[in-house]
Amino acid sequence: MIDLRSDTVTQPTDEMRRVMAQAPVGDDVFGEDPSVNALQEYVADLLGKEAALFVPSGVMGNQIALAVHCHPGEEVIVEAASHIITYETAAPAVIARVQLVGIPSAFGQMSLEAIEQAIRPPEYYFPRTRLICLENTHNRHGGTVLPVAYIYEVAALARRCGLALHCDGARLWNACVATGISPRQYTEPFDTVMVSFSKGLGAPVGSALVGSREFIASARKWRKLLGGGMRQAGILAAAALYALQHHWERLHEDHEHARLFAQILAESALVEIEPQRVQTNIVIFRYPAPVPFAAFAEACRREGVLLSQGLPGWARAVFHLHVDRKQAMEAAHRVLRAVRSLL
């Protein structure tokens, strides 16, 4: 079975497990876990921010960011198909108690005009706009990369309007590898950034939030409030640090495999694919068979490929550590066989 549902399905490698087993640990709620502290220092430096906080998941990282940046009842501008609006169980309504404004876009890049129009004038009867969130790479739009120049334009707008700017960078590493732009260049315009170790980097658990020292101090309190104060978490942090140091370089292989897979699909008239969307390790494509996604996914499973759903009517294939070049090509041929079986 070739599992392309997500880059979260990876297993820790033998070497990663060795590093985890040997990691020095302590009670991180007391700030005494050397492996967690090492990871946090490394990530803060890598991303050019004052401080970092290891969190159990990307969702918790994003939700803590919303809670620290906003007061209840304030408004947050997000892209309409963003992870925050789609896959985080409406947590912003429950935790930060904010209202999300979703702005549709073609590739995850909301227009500056649309963002500006969504920022509320300061009438007492309007919600107060507080924060803009960008997602890089953009998951549902197919792993698309945000240009640095665009991010700076949004940051200038945010600053001009007194808003904070947060990046959902669960796959920021993929954007860096695809463009050659350094993590610091990507994070500089943001007040806060969330990055994940459990996606393409292949660590079993964990994300990090970076920002100012003051922001991270509040974030630590929120993490505890949400039940995310983990004790000997160094076992996990050691895997995350190992993944950053050893699995980042190989992400370009996932991007090549995604392109190969997409090329084979694009050569067939059986599926619809937009090659300009294939920028990193995610491929989304339309399957023309008049069946619901579950039936299409089942046909693919019968052929030995697991997929997930992208935008409505789109299937999603994600390339990772455990899919090699041969499997990537084989997966494309299997998907085409599955489409034929439904026509």
Ligand SMILES: *Cc1c(COP(=O)(O)O)cnc(C)c1O
């Ligand atoms: C996966 C993902 C998250 C959430 O990460 P979890 O660790 O699964 O909670 C957030 N944002 C984006 C863009 C993601 O792809």
